Amino acid sequence: MIEPYAYDPDDSSHASLGRYNTTENEADIQVFRVPSLRNVAETPPYFHDGSVSTLEEVVTLMARHQLGREIPASDIDLIVAFLQSLSGSPHPTLMP
Numbered sequence: 001m002i003e004p005y006a007y008d009p010d011d012s013s014h015a016s017l018g019r020y021n022t023t024e025n026e027a028d029i030q031v032f033r034v035p036s037l038r039n040v041a042e043t044p045p046y047f048h049d050g051s052v053s054t055l056e057e058v059v060t061l062m063a064r065h066q067l068g069r070e071i072p073a074s075d076i077d078l079i080v081a082f083l084q085s086l087s088g089s090p091h092p093t094l095m096p
């Protein structure tokens with residue numbers, strides 16, 4: 001079963017309310033932009049609040065919160081290896 005992401009509704013930053021902060025539409029509570037995974041191994045910490053520092057933990061939480069599954073450590077290692085393969089040189093025309 002998909003497990004909702006735990007958040008503190010009294011957090012003064014309200015960051016975990018997601019898109020709701022902009023729209024004030026209750027359907028947008030905890031709606032977040034799905035980030036690009038390009039170079040993701042180089043860009044910790046992860047999630048909207050920077051609360052997760054390793055890809056292993058991110059993948060564990062994604063499986064739990066987005067797929068409702070607990071996945072074996074061996075699968076997590078393979079997914080992390082895939083995510084690490086997404087690292088490359090910055091696109092020259094996109095550099096500031």
Ligand code: HEM
Pocket residue numbers: 032033034035036037040043045046047048049058059062063066067079083
């Ligand atoms: C095993 C499958 C998945 C993997 C390996 C995965 C991987 C990741 C990673 C590495 C991040 C962190 C990116 C960052 O912070 O820079 C992330 C964030 C996110 N993913 Fe996934 N993901 C998976 C499944 C899903 C699914 C099924 C959905 C939606 C239906 C989803 C939606 C999101 C969203 C909305 C975020 C941003 C969350 C936030 O900012 O708090 N993911 N994912």
